[in-house]
Each structure stands twice: as C-alpha cells, then as structure tokens.
Amino acid sequence: MAPRIVRAACPHDCPDTCALLVTVEDGRAIKVAGDPEHPATQGVLCTKVSRYTERTYHPDRVLTPLRRVGRKGEGRFEPVSWDEALDEIAVRLSAIAARNPEAIVPYSYAGTMGLVQGESMAARFFHRLGASLLDRTICASAGATALKYTYGATVGMDIEFVADARLVIIWGGNPIASNLHFWTRVQEAKRRGATLVAIDPYRSLTAEKCHRHIAPMPGTDGALALAMIHVLIRDGLLDHDYIAQHTVGFDALRERAMEFPPARAAGICGVPVEDIEWLAGLYGTLAVRERQPVAIRMNYGMQRVHGGGQAVRAVACLPSLVGAWRDPAGGLQLSTSGFFPIDHEALQRPDLLPHWPQVPRTVNMSTIGDALLDDGTQGNGPKIEAVVVYNSNPVAVAPESVKVAEGFAREDLFTVVLEHFRTDTADHADFVLPATTQLEHVDVHKAYGHTYFLANNQAVEPLGQALPNTEIFRRLAARMGFTEPCFADSDETIASQAILRDDQRAAGISWDSLKEQGWQKLRIGKAPFANGGFPTPSGKCEFYSAAMARDGLDPVPAYVAPYEAPSSAPELAARYPLAMISPPARNFLNSTFVNVDSLRGTEGEPHLDIHPDDAAARGIVNGGMVRAFNDRGSMQARARVTDRARRGLVVGLSIWWKKLAPDGKNANELTSQRLTDMGRAPVFYDCLVEVEAVPSEALAS
Numbered sequence: 284m285a286p287r288i289v290r291a292a293c294p295h296d297c298p299d300t301c302a303l304l305v306t307v308e309d310g311r312a313i314k315v316a317g318d319p320e321h322p323a324t325q326g327v328l329c330t331k332v333s334r335y336t337e338r339t340y341h342p343d344r345v346l347t348p349l350r351r352v353g354r355k356g357e358g359r360f361e362p363v364s365w366d367e368a369l370d371e372i373a374v375r376l377s378a379i380a381a382r383n384p385e386a387i388v389p390y391s392y393a394g395t396m397g398l399v400q401g402e403s404m405a406a407r408f409f410h411r412l413g414a415s416l417l418d419r420t421i422c423a424s425a426g427a428t429a430l431k432y433t434y435g436a437t438v439g440m441d442i443e444f445v446a447d448a449r450l451v452i453i454w455g456g457n458p459i460a461s462n463l464h465f466w467t468r469v470q471e472a473k474r475r476g477a478t479l480v481a482i483d484p485y486r487s488l489t490a491e492k493c494h495r496h497i498a499p500m501p502g503t504d505g506a507l508a509l510a511m512i513h514v515l516i517r518d519g520l521l522d523h524d525y526i527a528q529h530t531v532g533f534d535a536l537r538e539r540a541m542e543f544p545p546a547r548a549a550g551i552c553g554v555p556v557e558d559i560e561w562l563a564g565l566y567g568t569l570a571v572r573e574r575q576p577v578a579i580r581m582n583y584g585m586q587r588v589h590g591g592g593q594a595v596r597a598v599a600c601l602p603s604l605v606g607a608w609r610d611p612a613g614g615l616q617l618s619t620s621g622f623f624p625i626d627h628e629a630l631q632r633p634d635l636l637p638h639w640p641q642v643p644r645t646v647n648m649s650t651i652g653d654a655l656l657d658d659g660t661q662g663n664g665p666k667i668e669a670v671v672v673y674n675s676n677p678v679a680v681a682p683e684s685v686k687v688a689e690g691f692a693r694e695d696l697f698t699v700v701l702e703h704f705r706t707d708t709a710d711h712a713d714f715v716l717p718a719t720t721q722l723e724h725v726d727v728h729k730a731y732g733h734t735y736f737l738a739n740n741q742a743v744e745p746l747g748q749a750l751p752n753t754e755i756f757r758r759l760a761a762r763m764g765f766t767e768p769c770f771a772d773s774d775e776t777i778a779s780q781a782i783l784r785d786d787q788r789a790a791g792i793s794w795d796s797l798k799e800q801g802w803q804k805l806r807i808g809k810a811p812f813a814n815g816g817f818p819t820p821s822g823k824c825e826f827y828s829a830a831m832a833r834d835g836l837d838p839v840p841a842y843v844a845p846y847e848a849p850s851s852a853p854e855l856a857a858r859y860p861l862a863m864i865s866p867p868a869r870n871f872l873n874s875t876f877v878n879v880d881s882l883r884g885t886e887g888e889p890h891l892d893i894h895p896d897d898a899a900a901r902g903i904v905n906g907g908m909v910r911a912f913n914d915r916g917s918m919q920a921r922a923r924v925t926d927r928a929r930r931g932l933v934v935g936l937s938i939w940w941k942k943l944a945p946d947g948k949n950a951n952e953l954t955s956q957r958l959t960d961m962g963r964a965p966v967f968y969d970c971l972v973e974v975e976a977v978p979s980e981a982l983a984s
Contacts, residue, residue, distance in 0.1 A: 284309055289742040290318070290801035293332050294400075294721040296393035296422065296873060298618070298732020299464045301328055302802045303335075305722060305742040312336050312722050312743050321802050322443055323733040329463050330869075330885075331876050338879055339720045339746070343704055346747025349715040355692045358710035358942075365748060365758070368714050373762035375697050376412070379668045384413035385643045386668040390651065392421055394674030394875065395752075397726030397739065398630060398781045399774050401674060404753040404760075406631035409671075411765050413637045415664065418647040420964045421681065426586040426617050428962035429595035432828040435818030436621030440578060440614035441734060444809065446471040447612035449575040450565060452480045454598060455504065456582025457487040460869040462732060465580060480562060482507070483584070484864060485892070485934045486927040497562065498929045499552035501862050501968045502588035502845030508597035509842060510548030511563040512540040515604055520567025522606030529815035530603050532827020535839045543842065551842070551850070553931070570605035576612035577605065583617075584866060588969040590843025592961035597840035603824040611809040616732070621818070622805055623729035623736070624786035630777065632769055648675075649965040650956045652683050655690025673701035673718070673752055678708040679874045679940055682965045684951035685916045688941075701752055704878055707941045717749040724751040725774040727781045727794060734805045736782065736789070738798040753777065836961060843960050847971040859913045859971035861897065861933050865950035868936035877940045889944050891920040892934040893974060898924040901974060908945075908977040911935065913970070916952030919945055919977060933974055 291303040302321035306314040315335040319326030348368035353359030379386050389409045395401050418424075430437050445451060446468045458466040466489065473479055481490035482497045482504070490496040499507050515521055516537055526533050545563075549556040569575040579601065586595050599615060607613035628634075636642060644664040646654050659666030670691075681687045691698060691711035700712040709715045723746065726739040745751070750758075753774050760770040772780075779794040792803045812824075819825050832838040849856040867873065870882040877883055891909055903909055905924040910917050911933060920935060928934045935950045954967050 286313070289740050290738060290798070291721065291742060292726070292728045292737035292739040293328075294395040294397055294726065294728070294739070295332065295875060296396060298462050298730065299323065300396065300728055300730035300732065300735070300737060301332065301464070302735075302737055303328075303332075307742050310743060312339060318801060321735070323464055323730070323735055325464065325467070327464065327467070331882060334879065334881060335722070337881060338703070338876065339722050341704070341879065343878065344746060344749075345702055345704060345709070345715055345717045346749055347717060348748065351713045355694060355711045356688070358705055360715060368716060369758050369762055372699055372714055373759060376669060377763060379697070380412055383665045385415045386665045387412060387414040388646050388654070388667050388670050389414060389417050390648060390670055390672045390677055391417070391674040392419055392648065394676075395721065395726070397728055398625065399726045399777045400724060400752045402627070403630040403777045404756040404770070404772075405673060407635060407769055408756040408760050408765070410631065410633055410635040411760070411767065412763070413643060415643050416645040418645050418963060420647055420649045420962060423583055423618065423964070424962035425591040425959035425964035426581075426583055426595045426962070429586070429592040430599060430617055430621075432831050433596055433599045433825055435820070437618040437731070438621045438811065438818065439616035439619055441611065441619075441807070441809065442468060442616060442732060444611035445469060445578050445580075446475065447576055448472050448477050448578040449569050450478050450480070450577040452482065452562075452566070452579045453489055453493065454482045454579055454581045455585030456580060457483070457489045457866060458580065458582075459488040459492070461867055462580070462582070465732065478565065484862070484929060484932050485866065487866070488869065497554055497558045499554050500848070500931065501864055502590060502848060503552040504585045505590050505594035505597050505840070505842040506543060506548040506551040507554070507559065508594065508601065509540050509543035509840065510545045510559050511566065511601065512536065512597070512604065513543050514545060514560060514563035515567045516540055518564065518567065520564070520571045521604055522571055525603060525606035525609070529812070529817070530824045530826055531821050532825060532839065536600060536826040539839045539841065553929075566601070567605055570607050570613065576610035577607050578613055579615040581615060581617040584864070584968065586959065587965065587967040589846045589957070589960060589966055590841075591959045591964065591966070593837070593841045593843050600824070600826055600840060608810060608812040614810070614812065618731040619734055620729060620731040622734055622788060622807055624783035624789050625729060626780060626783045629780040635767065647958070647963055648677070649682060649958065649963065651677055651681050652686030652690055653956055655693065655696065656686060667696065669697040669699075671699045672708055672712075676706045676708045676874045678711060679706065679949060680938055680951065682951055682954040682967060683915055683956045684941070684949065686956070701755060706874070710942070716755055717747060718755070719745045719749045719751045723749065725778060727778045727797065734807055735802045736792055736797055736805070737802045738794070740798055845969045846955070846957055846966060847969055852971070855971055859973045860931070861972050861974060862931060863911060863933050863935065863950070863953060863970045863972045864968040865935045865937040865954070867938070871938065874938045874940060877938070877943060883943065889918070889920040889939050889949070890923050890936060891974065892923045892925050892928040894926055894928045894930045894932070895924050896930055897933070898922065901976065903974065903976050909974050910977050911953060911972045911974045913953055913972045915955060916948065918948040918950060918952050933972065
C-alpha cells in the first residue's frame with residue numbers, strides 16, 4: 284500500500300501550534316513533518332515534535348488499563364480489562380458522589396491543547412456528576428487576566444508581520460526553545476536591520492543572539508516598564524493622537540509613572556540606569572519620531588511572580604503610548620487565543636451541573652498540594668476523596684511538590700490517571716487508563732501565537748487498548764447512568780460544535796472545511812487595533828481599569844514587589860540569598876518528552892547555572908554536584924558555573940520527571956503555593972534558595 288499523508292496539528296502547550304503532515308505506511312506513522320504551506324509553520328518543526336513518532340511508539344507506552352497493587356507512589360500495577368477498570372471506577376465515584384460530589388476533583392491542563400480531547404466530554408462528565416470545578420491557573424492566568432483588564436481579551440499583534448519591525452523586544456521568553464517560528468521571523472527582521480533586545484534575568488539562547496540583553500532580577504519587570512513609561516512621558520515620545528482617541532486613563536498612568544524615574548527602577552531591578560534610558564529612548568524615537576514599527580513579544584516568564592499581573596499591565600500599555608498598533612509589524616503579543624470564537628458552552632455543557640446556574644466549589648490547581656492535605660475542616664469545602672487526572676502530571680509540575688506528593692500518597696485518596704506513560708503522577712494512581720496520542724484521535728485546535736484554526740485528523744488506529752479521552756469519559760458516563768444525548772456525541776460531532784458559527788472572525792470555517800484543508804485563518808485585520816476597537820467596555824486600551832477598581836485591585840499599572848526578595852523579605856533573604864527560576868529546558872515541554880531517550884540524552888541531567896562570583900563564595904566548582912534548598916525542600920543538580928546567570932540568580936532548566944532525576948526531586952520541591960496579584964496563578968519564579976556543594980559521599984544514589 285502506498286504511503287498516505289494525513290493533515291494533523293501539534294497538540295502541545297506552545298504558541299506555534301504547528302500544522303503537521305503525518306506519513307502513514309501500512310497503518311504505521313513513519314514520519315511527522317511540518318506543513319510547508321502553513322504560513323505559521325513554514326515546514327519546520329522543533330526537535331521535540333519532529334520526533335513525535337518516538338513518543339507514540341515508545342516501548343514504555345501504557346497500552347492496557349492498570350490497577351495498583353503496591354503502595355501509592357511505588358508504581359506497581361497489574362493489567363486489568365477495560366470493563367474491570369471502568370466498573371470499579373464507576374462504583375467508587377458513585378459512592379463518593381452520593382455523599383458529596385464536590386469531594387471529587389478533576390485535574391487537567393495542557394497535555395493536549397485540543398478542544399475535543401482537552402475540554403469536551405470530560406467537562407460534560409464532571410459537570411453532570413456535580414464534581415468540584417478546577418481553576419486552571421498553572422500557566423497563563425495572571426497575564427491573561429492583565430490583558431483582559433487592559434485590552435479586553437487575550438489579543439495582540441500577528442507575528443506574520445514582525446519581520447518588518449525595526450525594534451523587537453523579547454520580554455520574559457526564550458523563543459528559540461519555546462516559540463521557534465516567531466524566532467525565525469525575528470531573525471529575518473534582524474537581517475533587515477532591526478534591533479533585537481532580550482529582557483530576561485538569564486542570558487538564554489535567545490538573549491545570546493540579541494543585540495542587547497537587559498537582565499533584571501526576577502519579579503521586577505513592572506518597575507522596568509514603569510520607568511520606560513516615565514522616559515516616554517518625560518521626553519515627549521508619545522503619540523498624543525492615539526492616546527486621546529484610543530486610550531483611557533492617561534493622566535492616572537502619568538502620575539504613577541512619575542514615581543518611577545529610571546534611577547529608582549535601576550535600583551529595584553539591578554540593571555544599569557543607562558540601559559533603561561537607552562531602551563525607552565530607542566522605543567519611543569523609532570515609533571513616534573521616525574514612525575517605524577516596534578514590537579514587543581511578551582511571554583509568561585515575567586508573570587510567574589507576585590506582581591506578575593501588574594507587570595504585564597505596565598508592559599501592555601507601552602504600544603498604545605507610542606501608537607505602535609498603527610502598523611501590522613508593531614504592537615505587542617502575549618497571546619492571540621482571545622481572537623478565536625470558541626463555543627465553550629457547547630463543548631463543556633455547564634447546563635448539566637445539577638443546580639445550574641449555581642456552581643460547585645472551585646479548587647485552584649496551583650494549590651493542589653494544600654487542597655489534598657485539607658481535612659475538610661478549613662472552610663474550603665469537603666475533604667477531597669477522589670482525583671481524576673488527565674492531560675497533566677501534577678506531582679512533577681505543580682508548585683511545592685513535597686506537599687503535592689504527600690497529598691497524592693494518601694491511601695484514602697482514590698486516584699485515576701489517564702496517561703501515555705507511567706509518570707510521577709501515574710505512580711500514585713489506583714488506576715492508570717491508557718490514552719491515545721495525537722496521531723491516534725481526532726481534534727480541533729486554536730492557537731495562542733497565531734490566528735489559524737487547525738484540524739487534527741486521526742492518522743493511525745489506537746495502539747494496544749488505548750482510547751481517546753473522550754471515549755473513556757463516554758464509557759464512564761454510561762456506567763454512571765448518564766443518559767443525556769450529549770454523552771453519545773462522536774468526536775467528529777464535538778469537533779463540529781467547537782467553532783461559533785455566527786462569528787464573522789470564523790466566516791467560512793467549519794469542521795468539514797478545516798479537516799480537509801488542515802488549517803484556516805481567522806478574518807482579522809492585519810493591524811487589528813490601528814484604529815482602536817479594543818474589546819474592553821470602553822472600546823479603548825484601558826490604562827485605568829474601572830473593572831479592576833470594582834474588583835478591589837489597583838486600577839493603574841503598579842509595581843508589586845516579589846514575595847521573596849531582599850527588599851520585601853530581608854530575614855528570609857539573609858538565609859536564602861539567591862533567587863531561583865526554572866524555565867523550560869529546550870528539549871522538554873513542561874514535563875512532556877522527558878522520557879524520550881533521545882531528547883533526555885541531549886539534556887543530559889539536571890543542571891543548575893550559577894554565576895562565578897556566587898559559586899566562588901560557596902566553594903562550588905563547574906561540574907560539581909550541588910544542592911539547592913529552602914524551607915520547602917531541596918534538589919540536587921550538576922553545577923554549571925557561568926555568567927549566563929546574573930549575580931544573585933540560579934537557573935534550573937526544567938521540568939524533569941522526579942523519578943528520572945538523580946535524587947528523585949525537581950525544581951518544584953522549592954517553589955511555593957503562593958499566588959499572583961491577579962489571576963490566582965502560581966509564582967514559580969518568586970523563589971529564594973541557598974546552594975551548597977554536595978560532598979561525593981553525600982550524593983544521592
């Protein structure tokens with residue numbers, strides 16, 4: 284049989300959402316490539332996804348239902364039939380639901396970004412059950428909330444035009460590792476004469492290739508942005524017409540910015556005052572005096588601190604001050620997901636909730652450690668008796684991992700995990716249910732780094748006994764006696780429900796057209812806010828947000844100091860003087876791909892980058908093993924003594940499965956469950972530690 288090509292989409296938590304071409308021969312996928320005709324993908328895939336067949340056909344795939352036979356966390360299981368597994372799960376969940384369905388918690392995130400496998404049948408099932416709701420905050424909710432207050436939605440510029448920009452500021456991201464197709468366009472802008480600036484505490488692979496790198500301490504980006512606004516106002520580098528017509532609250536913003544002269548911000552951020560003056564001057568001069576496009580690509584690193592939301596607010600004000608939105612190559616992008624007209628109600632069916640529109644209690648996924656250890660007497664609702672995990676690996680990825688693992692280790696916690704592999708979380712399950720990978724099921728995808736809908740057509744039959752998430756929840760629903768017609772919807776039917784049909788942005792786009800063509804672009808202007816039209820209540824960019832004032836928040840962008848820093852926690856900083864961040868390793872995507880041998884082999888082992896001065900003060904040598912620790916926990920890693928980490932900062936590229944780390948721990952042993960100023964998001968990069976050399980006799984075996 285001749286090979287055939289199947290149009291598909293990358294499912295992973297990455298802004299690029301690539302269009303894939305899967306080559307299938309004799310029922311087996313033999314190659315995954317980027318679609319050269321898709322303008323966002325341009326035929327190129329990252330190293331991780333180009334090896335996707337290694338993941339689908341990995342020898343360690345879970346291909347039959349498993350039932351625990353050992354203690355929680357040991358990872359000892361026996362195979363059982365689907366009927367045995369689902370019958371017992373249904374009995375256990377029914378008994379808990381009869382007492383209080385809110386004692387059941389679903390836990391999921393972006394293991395797939397698909398609208399079908401990610402949020403449809405599972406949401407219907409848990410809504411009908413009356414289970415607790417999950418606040419899915421672990422990645423982007425601080426920045427998303429900030430953009431909604433400022434722009435009205437998570438919207439921004441189209442990266443397809445960024446090659447024409449004269450200045451590109453990459454703020455809090457490392458696109459070489461996590462936004463490859465944006466980086467390709469930025470390289471073209473550089474060849475055309477654009478200046479590239481990276482703002483990042485760490486000299487990442489991206490920062491090394493920019494013309495200038497500004498390295499503020501973690502959690503101080505808001506002060507830096509306010510100082511830039513100060514310079515723009517002080518030096519008259521403003522588009523007064525755009526401000527007058529398309530913004531609200533300029534006077535309040537000006538008053539706030541006057542509190543942050545560059546000298547003050549330089550002291551807060553730990554950067555030279557000259558860097559702030561230079562960057563603000565270049566940004567304003569190009570945009571206002573020379574009418575050249577200037578672009579900011581903001582990413583999620585900067586919002587994973589106490590003041591992350593207000594920092595995003597401050598940066599998001601910059602393009603409107605200088606009129607950068609007038610040009611398609613100017614403006615700002617953090618996410619484009621708010622452009623996509625998705626029918627979430629049709630997908631999730633919240634009307635199935637037993638007391639709709641009243642809703643059950645909500646559990647924040649970022650504080651799952653505390654939630655699982657709550658005995659039900661703290662006023663937060665009933666004790667959690669069951670957790671169903673899908674599309675996530677919380678024992679590895681959730682903050683303050685010691686508590687998370689302790690919670691999942693509870694013998695009285697009934698845990699079901701839908702998975703491809705025996706992850707750290709799966710090791711704590713009572714049942715592990717084999718789920719399909721992207722090549723084995725149907726899905727439809729939006730993006731958050733471009734403006735194309737994509738179809739994922741099924742390329743191969745499911746391996747072994749694996750089932751799509753949707754089918755697993757269909758079968759559970761039947762066993763629980765849920766007879767509503769929506770539980771019989773096929774994946775094709777669900778895919779056809781995903782897109783709002785009466786929204787002009789999706790005109791001409793349907794599941795039928797999408798699955799045939801593979802991808803279709805939204806109908807959005809090249810420069811969507813050239814003439815204002817922000818989806819805020821005022822229709823303008825809101826420097827002053829009345830909604831924030833009503834919500835009890837400072838309505839004007841502000842600098843909110845980190846929880847853990849010498850200025851805000853001097854006693855803590857005396858004991859733990861080094862800030863720690865744990866951005867993604869290039870060959871991993873969150874905790875996905877860590878068990879792919881070729882990719883883990885490239886990463887080698889967990890490393891901790893530390894500045895030479897900080898290393899010398901602690902007797903740490905390059906290549907030696909070190910222990911990073913604080914009151915929450917510790918982890919071991921191989922030291923890399925390098926000035927890529929600025930003084931006072933250590934960097935542990937992540938996220939390793941704990942079972943594949945030398946001491947069975949990863950960076951989330953050290954992170955806290957405290958939350959951001961808005962969006963209830965985690966503060967992964969608001970973390971103080973100390974680091975010490977580990978004598979050879981004390982190394983983990």
